[in-house]
Amino acid sequence: MxxxxxxxxxxxxxxxxxxxxxxxxxxxxxxxxxxxxxxxxxxxxxxxxxxxxxxxxxxxxxxxxxxxxxxxxxxxxxxxxxxxxxxxxxxxxxxxxxxxxxxxxxxxxxxxxxxxxxxxxxxxxxxxxxxxxxxxxxxxxxxxxxxxxxxxxxxxSQDNTLWYNTALFDKAGVPYLSDTEATSYDDLLKIAKKLTVTKDGTTTVYGLGLEWAWQLYGPMSAMVMQQGGQLYNDDLSEIDFTTDAAQRAFQWYVDFAEAGVGPTSLNPLADGSDFSTFAAERMAITQDGYWFGGNFAADDALKSVRFAPAPVMGDTRVAPTYxxxxxxxxxxxxxxxxxxxxxxxxxxxxxxxxxxxxxxxxxxxxxxxxxxxxxxPYQKQAYQVAQQELEHAQPLPDSPYISVDLLNSTIDKYLQRAIKGELTVPEACGALTDELNEALAQGVERLG
Structure with a gap:
């Protein structure tokens, strides 16, 4: 390994x-x-x-x-x-x-x-x-x-931050991401499309990796918080993906998958993580925390990396740990x-x-x-960005009535159905809400 x-x-x-x-x-x-x-x-x-x-x-x-x-x-x-x-x-x-x-x-x-x-x-x-x-x-x-x-x-780490390969940005003629200003998720998807390279129907360079296999609840919850909302009610016993903010976050993931700019659970990487693909210079951006920079300390081959603030969906910058x-x-x-x-x-x-x-x-x-x-140089640059991002650190809501893994797997199930066109986004978010609230109710009953 x-x-x-x-x-x-x-x-x-x-x-x-x-x-x-x-x-x-x-x-x-x-x-x-x-x-x-x-x-x-x-x-x-x-x-x-x-x-x-x-x-x-x-x-x-x-x-x-x-x-x-x-x-x-x-x-x-x-x-x-x-x-x-x-x-x-x-x-x-x-x-x-x-x-x-x-x-x-x-x-x-x-x-x-x-x-x-x-x-x-x-x-x-x-x-x-x-x-x-x-x-x-x-x-x-x-x-x-x-x-x-x-x-x-x-x-x-604040896990919705971004690492990117400047050599691939240069090759595509795309300006570097800001060290201080948050890129909007809409702009990030546009940038990812410009960075994605396909040849004979095969993607040779992904524009953006989201570590889809690891987390969906964390980034989606942060997206909702960035819009001034919350997924949970006050006592964390109910969840709601039918709000405008939640559906916007869900829709962005569907758009990402349909654009073909990065791996998803329907098109996964063989090893289930972004690093080997990113290190092989076949991925331009990966959404990973500061910790990801530890990969490059002993690797002299890839130093054309930079760190960027967490992207934002809405008016409030939120950069949590997942x-x-x-x-x-x-x-x-x-x-x-x-x-x-x-x-x-x-x-x-x-x-x-x-x-x-x-x-x-x-x-x-x-x-x-x-x-x-x-x-x-990349360590110094990443350190400076990481220190600035601390200002935007906020904890994610953590319900005692459900596990994070169950949240992730259920979200992924309905994302897949929406991506495949089996459900519209409103239908998927409604069904997702119903299934998660059933699990939460069972959790409330078990804990008394």
Whole structure:
């Protein structure tokens, strides 16, 4: 697996939500932890850590074990189905990985440990050092963003920003995107058409990639917010894709697919991600977060890249994170204290410094912001754009009654039907609204 794919898996494990949502009826809510706890017994302690293959290296494990005699780390590769089974059986790993956006479902069911007491006692991880993105791991009993914190983000990005290849822009005679002004989605589609190259009926260069396979709820929700609207009602128990703002966002995706300027679920890339196509100079623009720049740090072949602000649909610039991958400790974990030691090492120690310096995402701690790379010209330019975009960061609404993966797959189903002409956009948005509200109602009933 390419380094990019491994890194992105750490950010994009959205499928966890579906497996967890499916187990609502199997896993009962448990009381939240009141403070640091764990086995605390003598002898050797082993902690089971379920994370992505590239998230915790053998070298990092060895360093942690050397610094913490008596604690051993057992690495389990992230597997949504296995995690679901372990949670349902009451024998979860001691650390699991997941998105801050999407954690409301897990937290509402009492599956995660309140980390606030640990933060208060920690000498290296401080609550006042956490970037606001970590607030999406908060849960006050009714909504995310407030109250105790149930996870720590490892790194993050504003995921609707754009990377582009200036060499392909030059070849097509298209002006570069602005470093400071947001391109409208309508103009972005026009630009993508100019950049797309076809030969003998085959697309040789895509004008724009949207990472369609990873997220649809995130960008569509941001599009609606940019128009001054919201997909959800106030208590996040109902969703509405029939509003003018939502239908405009949905229509844009249909127009994108019909224009043939980029991959879709009906015309997917073989590896399911934009990087290899972009690196091969067969894609001019990709909608990816700051983290995407980490791909180029060790690649001398492709330095004709630039970073651009998130495009806008409407009058309000909104640049959210779609996930904000991090770690959390299950409420029924056997070795919470030892797990927290590893959290401290990984989130505030050498691994955190290395991640920040690599450019694989923005650091989740304020104190690490100055570690971001600026040696290469493209890194300096991307850093400046990323700092400006922080002004437009807003959290996405996160309903406890449905998983992000179920949102994505259901949206995609109706997009496909609209693209194929089986439904008009109003018909597709109406049917999508009905199906998602049925799932939300089931979620409300299960959570009581």
């Amino acid at each position: 390419a380094p990019f794919a491994s890194k992105r898996f750490g950010r994009g494990a959205f499928v966890v939500g579906t497996a967890l949502a499916a187990s609502m009826a199997l896993v009962g809510c448990t009381a939240g932890g009141g403070g640091p706890s764990g086995s605390g017994g003598g002898g050797e302690t082993t902690i089971d850590v379920m994370v992505g293959a590239q998230d915790l290296t053998k070298e990092q494990i060895a360093e942690f074990e050397a610094d913490n005699p008596g604690i051993k780390v057992n690495l389990i590769l992230a597997d949504p189905t296995r995690l679901n089974t372990m949670l349902a059986s009451g024998n979860p790993p001691d650390i699991a990985t997941g998105g801050a956006v999407g954690s409301a479902n897990t937290n509402a069911r009492g599956l995660a440990t309140d980390l606030t007491p640990y933060l208060k006692d920690s000498e290296v991880l401080r609550e006042d050092d956490l970037q606001p993105v970590n607030d999406s791991f908060r849960w006050d009993g009714t909504q995310s963003g407030k109250g105790p914190i149930y996870g720590i983000v490892k790194d993050w 996930s904000g991958q991090g770690w959390w400790i299950p409420e029924r974990a056997a070795e919470k204290d030892a797990a927290w030691k590893l959290m401290e090492y990984y989130m505030a120690g050498p691994p955190a410094e290395e991640r920040a310096a690599s450019g694989w995402g923005l650091p989740a701690l304020k104190s690490l912001a100055d570690k971001l790379p600026q040696d290469q």
